Amino acid sequence: MRCKFIQPGIPIIALVIFLASAASLQAQTTSVVKGKVQNNAGEPLAGVSVVVRNVKDNFTAGTSTDSAGMFTFARIAPGGPYTFTFTSVGYDAQNYSGYTIQPGVTLSLSVKLLESANAALDQVVVVGYGTKRKRDLTGAVSSVTGADLQKSPSSNFTAAMQGKVPGVFISQTSGAPGGASTVRIRGVGTTGNNQPLYVVDGVLMGGDGMSVPGSSYSIDPLSIINPNDIESVDVLKDAASAAIYGSRGANGVILVTTKRGKEGGGTVTFNASTGFAQLWRKPAFLNAEEFATMANELYRNSNLTPNPQWADPKSFGKGTDMIDEVFRSAPLQNYDVSVSGGTKNLKARLSLGYNDQAGTMIETYYKRYTGRATVDLKVGSRLNFGGSLAFASTESKGQNSDAMQGGIFNLAQQFFPTLHRDSAYFGDGVYYTKDGDNPILRARTIDNHLYNSRIYGNVFGELELLPGLKFRSSLGIDGNFNRTRSWQGKLQRGFYVRPRATLNERFDNNFNWLLDNTLAYSKRISGHSINVVVGQTSQKFRNNWIAANGNEYLSEQLQVINASDVSLRTTSGSNSNATLASYFGRIDYSLNGVYLLSASLRRDGSSNFGPNNKWGYFPAVSAGWRISEEKFMEPLLDVVSDFKLRGSWGRVGNDNIPAFGYMSTIRSGNSADNYPLGPGDQSINIGSTILRPGNPDLKWETTEQIDIGADVSFFEDKLYLTADYYKKSTIGMLISLPVSLEAGFQNPPTINGGRVENKGWEFALGYRNTINGVRFNVSGNIATLSNQVTSLGVGQPIVGDALPGSSMRMTYTKEGEPIGYFRGYVVDGVYQTDAEVNKGFQPNAIAGDFIYRDVNNDGALTDADKIKIGKPWPDFTYGLNADVSYKGFDLNIMFQGVSGSQIYRANKITNYQMKYYNGNGIINGVKDVLNHWTPGSGVNDQPGLKFTDANGNYSNASSFFVEDGDFLRLRNIVLGYNIPGGALNRVGGNVFKSVRVYVTAQNLFTFTKYKGFDPEIGSTNPMNSGIDTGVYPQPRTFSAGVSLTF
Secondary structure (H helix, E strand, O other): OOOOOOOOHHHHHHHHHHHHHHHHHOOOOOOEEEEEEEEOOOOEOOOOEEEEEEOOOOEEEEEEOOOOOEEEEOOOOOEEEEEEEEEOOOEOOEEEEEEEEOOOOEEEEEEEEOEOOOOOOOOEEEEOOEEEEHHHOOOOEEEEEHHHHOOOOOOOHHHHOOOOOOOEEEEEOOOOOOEOEEEEEOOOOOOOOOOOEEEEOOEEEOOOOEEOOOOOOEEOHHHHOOHHHEEEEEEEOOHHHHHHHHHHOOOOEEEEEEOOOOOEEEEEEEEEEEEEEEEOOOOOEOOHHHHHHHHHHHHHHOOOOOOHHHOOHHHHOOOOOHHHHHEOOEEEEEEEEEEEEEOOOEEEEEEEEEEEEEOOEOOOEEEEEEEEEEEEEEEOOOEEEEEEEEEEEEEEEEOOOOOOOOOHHHHHHHOOOOOOOOOOEOOOOOEOEOOEOOHHHHHHHEEEEEEEEEEEEEEEEEEEEEOOEEEEEEEEEEEEEEEEEEEEOOEOOOOOOEOOOEEEEEEEEEEEEEEEEEEEEEEEEOOEEEEEEEEEEEEEEEEEEEEEEEEOEOOOOOOOHHHEOHHHOEEEEEEEEEEEEEEEEEEEEEEOOOEEEEEEEEEEEEOOOOOOOOEEEEEEEEEEEEHHHOHHHHHHOOOEEEEEEEEEEEEEEEOOOOOOOOOOEEEEOOHHHOEEOOOOOOOEEOOEEEEEOOOOOOOOEEEEEEEEEEEEEEOOOOEEEEEEEEEEEEEEEEEEOOOOHHHOOOOOOEEEEEEEEEEEEEEEEEEEEEEOOEEEEEEEEEEEOEEEEEEOOOOOOEEOOOOOOOOOOOEEEOOOOOOOEEEEEOEEEEOOOHHHHHHOOOOOOOOOOEEEOOOOOOOOOOHHHOEEEEOOOOOEEEEEEEEEEEOOEEEEEEEEEEEOOEEEOOOHHHHOOOEOOOOOOEOOOEHHHHHOOOOOOOOOOOOOOOOOOOOOOOOOOEHHHEEEOOEEEEEEEEEEEEOOHHHHHHHHOOOOOEEEEEEEEEOOOEEEOOOOOOOOOOOOOHHHOOEOOOOOOOEEEEEEEEEEEO
């Protein structure tokens, strides 16, 4: 029996063909309605929503105008009266009523829409537990539309937001497909978790990356959301906006609203794109001749005999470029289809999606399957029901790319270019190289897989109890199920010997439910407007995991735990529960739309905290003054369209600690804890010990923030400006309390002892207009940031983790400095002669070693000479965006950049030293090694080549490793064309409403002084940010696609 495998995109394409065929069969038109929509200047308007209704027979249908402003209804039943409604963002809606359609007669309409003076102000923004018009906002809230997100080919919507929101710094932790993003809203307020809270259609979701245990490979859990399903993303940046989420709002809140069904006839949309990804910049390493030359010198400088195999460097020529062998041009494809429509009382939408991305690094890929369904039902005039349900399934394969020596990327850099790419394979199945590991073969013997299935959604009911008074109840669920698998085959020769094959598998089940009950009241009396919402919410979190490890396999074909040596198997597991109960309220008041006031209060109770601090209160207040509505501004209204001043203060919390973190943890069953009981040779008994003492006073970190801002627009909203100043103080930062070893604890207790301050300015400026048929919107944003630890409570600095396999620690946190800044010695050059060495104060130095600065002038090199040598946090971030459209063509260009940050280029340890930092094994180096110090060369910025390093040139944290981290990156460029409606009708027979084709490029250019591989270095751990250990580089992608609506 033969089995045929169908490509994942084929079923979706088949569905589209079926739906198009069904639509064609129904094209037996009785009457046709067509028309053209223009603006006041007579220019065609594309994308205008057109809805036709016949109240008598409850008929509703919808379409939109094409690039020429044309629309067509091909199947309208005779009769009437019909009403046509035309709506478009930025224009006043128009209704054309009273039309009676005759059989077989074509009705033609000519429509003009007037630009709305208040369109931007009437834009609806999602806030916590409700919505507001932009004109009524008193907090710092930024919005990104789904249309803007879809201009990026990224599979992750957070990556698509880079550079679009001032004060929100987003960086990729890896260039791997599906790789995790780091999102920082207005700085870093803690040494722990700084990820914001994500709320998707009212469901609270975590944003921490999912990783393979024992590997640096991880993916972003939010990559499960198909960007084409997103209607809008609203970012709550200030505490007054986020305080309604209480103990979970300290790092900001990101509200994601997905698309729902709309009134009108059924609309089918199909999107398809394909392309490829490649390295945006290839790192320059020594070729075979250069490597052999430098290797010989390294041996001679170390008083060793050079290896005879490198006696004639010129005979090797260019040799093997392992970077070319490990990286590739990787294909990518994306498909999604959606069906949407409904009546006045029932609306629904269904979507399916498939995304497939191969990684630019061999043996890596990411696949995602998504589905989403929404429904809204109106029963009578006072009762509404609705719900959404989404599922996602992902499969990804990754490599440990950035483990300094053990990662595939780093092994490719270190591989001898004098060897053939396949020089390490033996017919008996053993992989090795003569002097190190072959990254190709290592990648093929390591299988890191991560499988994720997630289902989430909610149902709600809303009842209008009295005019203006509504009760709403909703239940949300989020089930997140992960399986990780890491297989490592046997390696019997080479530097990284694995004497036995190993298999690690782990299963994680995470489930939480959320129940919200709210009561909302709105009333307008004369010039007074009041909106009140009060509510109660309960949330339950459950987590359990189980893991198994197998070692020693008779056959590597049997990659299951049960096939391993039974004596070498281990298992582990755990489960935890947490509960959050909350009460909240908010009141918004407006007087004549001029004076605005908002206040909120939330009370949270969490099981994560000790009995002395179970409950916390999180108040906020904000106010606004729409100066443009004052009478004294009337003479300026032709210039100043809108002018609003606003200010806010609020308090929020961060409860992101392990469940029951206030309790003591106990270890039992470890041989170190066992003890004898009784006289003589009484048997040893199992003992227990406290690993970490509890703290009943433990509570959430608290963040207080003030914000002062202004929103101004000029010339009928063509020119617009938003400005904010904020000061954000985190109080009670969670830190570990130092205790003496005599206390008997392996881990110190956690206390609330630190204080961190972030402050800065944010500006967004844009200009939009239509001139001679050319529509454009050019905008830019910039944000400054100052981060400082003002108190550590216990007074002792926090030292970051050492590099893997090294004693080098370069990050430091102390009072008066930023979190996780770089600390080390300052390099003042290189000793040129032994005479210079003898005049110095470094007893282990020789000519060719670094000269370290004696900061305190005590004549000795000590820890006191280490100072701040850099920081990972930029002084300011910025973004530039341009949208231009003319007739059927549209162009989008988007830049993103950072300035004022530094990168600690840790992989210089191996790339410049040409040796392993924990041994004498020689490896390849970067081209810069050719410019190293030699006697008489005068080189003053790079030490000499030698195996020994008594001076600590490559083991001491120093300014040698710190480089400029500024960059400007062309994130996206998209060129599209909307095929005119007339051409579509001639080809498709009135089946297609619109067809758009487009090409995109991502990360096309990057301007930077950084000499490493990629200046975008992200990390979820603020104590390890900005450290380049050889992370998976960001790809440059090219793609082409088509979007069909019918």
